[in-house]
Amino acid sequence: MAFDFLQPLDNDFLEFVQGLSPQTLGRKVVFHTDTEFPNLENVSIAIIGVLENRGIDEVNKEIDLCHIRKEFYSLFPGNWQMQIVDLGDIVSGESLEDTYYVLKTAVAELIKSKIVPIVIGGSQDLTYAMYRAYDKLDQMVNVVTIDSKFDFAREKSLEAHSYLTKMIVDEPNNLFNYSNIGFQTYFNSQEEIDLIEKLYFDAYRLGEVCNNSAIAEPVFRDADLVSLDFLSIKSSDSGNFSTFVPNGFSGKEICSLSRYAGISDKVSSFGIFNHNYSKEESVLIAQIIWYFAEGFHFRSNEYPFGLKDNYIKYIVTLEDELIFYKSNITERWWIEIPFMSVSSNKLKKSTLLPCTHQDYLASCAGEVPERWWKAQRKNII
Structure with missing residues (x-):
């Protein structure tokens, strides 16, 4: 036991x-x-x-x-x-x-x-x-x-x-x-x-x-x-x-x-x-x-996403298309990570990375969020 x-x-x-x-x-x-x-x-x-x-x-x-x-x-x-x-x-x-x-x-x-x-x-x-x-x-x-x-x-x-x-x-x-x-x-x-x-x-x-x-x-x-x-x-x-x-x-x-x-x-x-x-x-x-x-x-059970109806989707077009989601309930933000390959069957299929509103604003100004970039690199190597 x-x-x-x-x-x-x-x-x-x-x-x-x-x-x-x-x-x-x-x-x-x-x-x-x-x-x-x-x-x-x-x-x-x-x-x-x-x-x-x-x-x-x-x-x-x-x-x-x-x-x-x-x-x-x-x-x-x-x-x-x-x-x-x-x-x-x-x-x-x-x-x-x-x-x-x-x-x-x-x-x-x-x-x-x-x-x-x-x-x-x-x-x-x-x-x-x-x-x-x-x-x-x-x-x-x-x-x-x-x-x-x-x-x-x-x-x-x-x-x-x-x-x-x-x-x-x-x-x-x-x-x-x-x-x-x-x-x-x-x-x-x-x-x-x-x-x-x-x-x-x-x-x-x-x-x-x-x-x-x-x-x-x-x-x-x-x-x-x-x-x-x-x-x-x-x-x-x-x-x-x-x-x-x-x-x-x-x-x-x-x-x-x-x-x-x-x-x-x-x-x-x-x-x-x-x-x-x-x-x-x-x-x-x-x-x-x-x-x-x-x-x-005060947990809101937003992870993983329940109903997509509770989120607003934002698309920022840079060299790569960045897709953001904002919760209508807590106003928290996520960014989508397009996993091209999954090296381990343990890796969750969820492709959403928590981020901040500031990350979204920086992307609108042409700057790729650093955490998004690192997550992408982990996926590639």
Whole structure:
């Protein structure tokens, strides 16, 4: 059974929950206890903790996610029409690969049941285990990381600094696209930046996203898996002074990005990693999870298209004919990608790439959107 290795929430925590106001999240969520495992029927979101950080620290230090849970469950929900469960924790296995296997199996089972797992780590290499959960789902995977670094392999590097290379190299090759939100140039070698371009992946510098966070929305709209490195947030907002981060996203910006991830009809798993399990950090982590759930509540089920009657079609004639669609409901935009060949039977036949209104205006001015061009190149090679 996929959930046999999950450790239930302890009684001290459950007593804390019982002391909360009846209107708080804690009194509305169903928990995995010593005596009962939650019924997953009609569940929308499942929270899983992973007590594993050997990917970033060779000594597996003790992990306590209790602060995060207490902060999150003390919050009040919006007018949400969804069921959330907390399945407890995955304890670290005898080896790192054992932990990966348990997480991969649990995430795969949840996604198959159309339940979105929110994974609280642990080190960010657990993203690799979440990615491997898609192996049996017969689809290519789009991964988005909110991260100041690309996490390609470096000599003698830890797993948390090299998991992206494993995604690209390891069989089966299910990775269709990787997008990075918020990289900081001085943390990444020119070789890594060039490799992102060579593979036609997407990367947005921290300054670009801070100046206009809306440019990230179409990226999340096309994502399956979203992974957040907590070190991408500046210490003055995150509360992380163990590893001082002078530049990064603000609390407001990271919550906006989390909401974009939640509101995406396509995002089917979300992870938060590389934090220090401190009381100070737990406040913002709880709010990040809250905003993801808030976004989830407002999903419009526009992906893939339901009725074409709900969209306006725009045609821009350049060297290539560009076809755009605008939703009458949310006013979001898509651009059509004319796939000429399909190299893998896992590749979805949908040819619609999320974009912005600005992409349409730029096309009208004669400029081909960069994401459209990269998607075309992926199709050709």
